Amino acid sequence: MKIHLKKFNEIQNLLQLKLGAKVKVEEENGSTFLSIKDSNLWLSVDHSEFTVGFGLNHTHFSEEYGNLQNGIRQVFDLLTSEVRVTKYIKGETVYKAITEIKTSDSNIENLGITGILIYPFWKKTRIETSYFERIINRDDLIPEIDLILR
16 A cells, blocks of 8 residues: 555544544545545545645645655644635635645744636735634644654
8 A cells, every 4th residue: 555545544544533423535536535524624545646635725745746744744734723714806706715824833834825817807806814723632633643644
C-alpha cells in the first residue's frame, strides 16, 4: 500500500474515533472522499495523491511531490485552528476565495487563493468574510498527530 493511502486511512480512523457519526466517507471511481458534518473540511485520496480541501480551496499532496508530510500537517491545522475565508463576489458569482488559517502562535497563514476566469466583471464587488471555529482541540490529538506524522 502506498504511503499516502496508508496515512489517509490512519487519519480516517482517527477522525471516526474522535468525531464518530460526523465523519462521512464515500467511495467513487477509485477515489475515497471524507467530509465532516457542519464543516467545510474535506479530504480525498486516489491511487496517486492525497487532497486536502476547505470549501473551494484544495491542495494536492503525495510522496512523488515530496510534500505528503505538509498535507498531513495541513489536515491537523484545519481541524484544530480557526479558519478565515474571504469571498469576492460580483453579482451572485464568487470569483475569488482566499482561505487562511490562524496558527497556534496567532499568525495568519494563507492556504490558497481560488479563482475563476469567467465572471460578471462589470458588476459591483462585494466582499464577505467568514470565520470557522476549530473542529477539535489540538491537545486531544497530539499523541495521534505524532504517530501519523512518523
